[in-house]
Amino acid sequence: MNRKAIRELPYKIILEEHELPKNWYNMRADMPGKVAPLLDPETMEPVTTEALQKVFCTETAAQEMDEENRLIPIPEDVRHFYKMYRPSPLIHAEYLEKLLDTPAKIFYKFEGNNTSGSHKLNSAIAQAYYAKQQGLKGVTTETGAGQWGTALAMACAFYGLDCRVFMVKCSYEQKPFRREVMRTYGAEVIPSPSDTTMVGRKILREYPGTPGSLGCAVSEAVEAAMQQEKYRYVLGSVLNQVVLHQSIIGLETKAALEKYGITPDVIIGCAGGGSNLGGLIAPFAGEMLRGEKSYRLIAVEPDACPSLTRGKFVYDYCDTGRICPLAKMYTLGNGFMPSAIHSGGLRYHGMNPIVSQLYADQILEAVAVSQKEVFQAATTFARVEGILPAPESSHAICIAIREALRCKRENRAETIVFGLTGTGYFDMLSYGKYNAGHLADAPLSAQDLEKSFHTLPEKFR
């Protein structure tokens, strides 16, 4: 890219509000082979939109199934809400470049400037809007680290919807402040497993004293939504509708880069369920799918939960309780129990089906990194760029730094863009352990992986 042009760049590229995208972008419309459909857990046949609409909101269920429409209009009301915190800044990491002494140019799209602290609000407000439009009374969901629960609580407060959040019990106890943020926004927060659902009571009977898991909390939230009239279940990642809503991240990133005539070479995102990554890479992957351009797109996952790099691309249940549909995705097995790594948002056994397909089709690369390298990158970044990143987001920083150092070795002035999905204010327990030198690496062992694959549905193992 033009070095002179870079000089004239602002430190933060912030699009104007009227430049906020008017449509979400649906990658599936450009994918040559379609994404494998969800399967009904009872019949093992492809689910119908009607069946999905019993669990999800009518409109988002339709979005979940939509493989035809490239552009889905963002409702004006949602777009107006987005203006509270969007367009989000694309920041030129010039202090990090200087520290690394690299010829690479580094930019990051920062999604943490809102109270949920992450990109999660992008989909939460859309899902709450559709729930309100449909005349629902409330929604249920689960949350692990708490960013999704917070985002949904904010969105529901805005639309006057009830919001019931099943929070993984160990997080509920370890993160009382996250819990209180949700309560401040009027949400009901229930530690999971709870005695408020059948599946919760069953798990409590079988495993008294269990700290809970995300898979179990999903099962409880779905059951709670189906038991109550005018309630639906909403989800913060994994689903295609969520990747659709999150495409706003990539669309803004692309528009901001184009405004200054910058073409990225490498685009990097952290990957848990795939919502942020899928959203960030969407328009770039679209160009690759249409054969227009070529980029290196890189997913970064923890080596403790390496669904892309070590999982199988097969049909698996989205939840541990096996009451949700099955998706064809890279998965470690629905019974996978990740070790206690400090990136709660990346501890999911599977990966969004679109992202999975892009990886299978080699549009997307993936790499797994260790916890300690991630915190080292996070601390380095915080000290020069000011922002205290969430551990999840720091997976992307870690690989951005590696790529920038590669550019230095190879003396190449590539342009690296990464997604900084959120802030780490509620992760100081982990930072504290790192600061005290007590943070250990915990890569997934071959035995544990093999054991976990046994939880895959028998016919897909």
Place this chain on the structure above:
Amino acid sequence: MNRKAIRELPYKIILEEHELPKNWYNMRADMPGKVAPLLDPETMEPVTTEALQKVFCTETAAQEMDEENRLIPIPEDVRHFYKMYRPSPLIHAEYLEKLLDTPAKIFYKFEGNNTSGSHKLNSAIAQAYYAKQQGLKGVTTETGAGQWGTALAMACAFYGLDCRVFMVKCSYEQKPFRREVMRTYGAEVIPSPSDTTMVGRKILREYPGTPGSLGCAVSEAVEAAMQQEKYRYVLGSVLNQVVLHQSIIGLETKAALEKYGITPDVIIGCAGGGSNLGGLIAPFAGEMLRGEKSYRLIAVEPDACPSLTRGKFVYDYCDTGRICPLAKMYTLGNGFMPSAIHSGGLRYHGMNPIVSQLYADQILEAVAVSQKEVFQAATTFARVEGILPAPESSHAICIAIREALRCKRENRAETIVFGLTGTGYFDMLSYGKYNAGHLADAPLSAQDLEKSFHTLPEKFR
């Protein structure tokens, strides 16, 4: 103001980076009666710049004394750092207006979009810059709620300066996460009172088990700076140099309003030591001082620590240990111990001398509010405007709401601007108490006030 114009306003007015002010504004140059000078605690004579420079950085000590220069250039390096998070947005609170059903227009200047979570970084980076320029090795300071300590830790990490923070012991224990943020930025955090200073050891001997106080932490930080070569003491509020640096808030606010042809009627800020308030009102007060315009400027303080509304305008020590200079200010007495209200940043016994003089000269109004009304306002605001405000900042929200409701009663379309100084992510213990209905009001009693006045220097009582 023009209703049509408002329609065309963006939701957030964000100045462009090149519109970032090039100078800070020094109100003292426009004040007809000058601000009373600081007194040397040993001689009770006005301090000299030379004496101040033993404690403070050379350049900031000069700024502390400067009554002549209206505009002080912002060093280019500091201005570049500001671009990490500035210009900060001026947000049109249209959802709050709608909720209150008021003809008033409400805007707020949001300073929380940086890792320190508040406006404190504006002065921290300036003070760290001057320390670095001077060739210092490090700085010391104190922190209560932790926002200032975090901001200074960030600034010192950026310039490679040592940073030693004396954190009030009860906060150190109650806010372990704040502590870890500072450590992540490389700061040394010491619970105060500590055995690392003479004054700390003395207090520990006299009051074993004391939870500490801000006044004591100030004394320790000053002593620590003076004991070590190439160290100086820096402070996050109360001083005139800090109000000078914080004038960036008001200057941006004014520029943003003028860009859209908006003239404010009422400008509201929360007041602890006066740094945010002084900075926000600076250019508006300047116009009033020069007789050019008229506004209602309102300081909002907690009724548990009402230095402006119930204090005396006399000379008092800036610290409890009585080793710092005396300032003529509204004060409750340097030995004042506020009850345990949840706005740690507003629990200071005195008020910045410039702000004090403006209040004495009736340029500024002041009002004290109760803790419960503050949290009620905070929660209302969070649910419609999305941002979770710090309890300190919520004092301003509280009066903005009252003023908007007054406009409704009087059917007046006034324009209200308030400063939203920071976010409440580290205040969830207090929000939790409020959510659970356990938050009590604790206005300062007449007896406690009288008792505290006895700690004023004898000749000024």
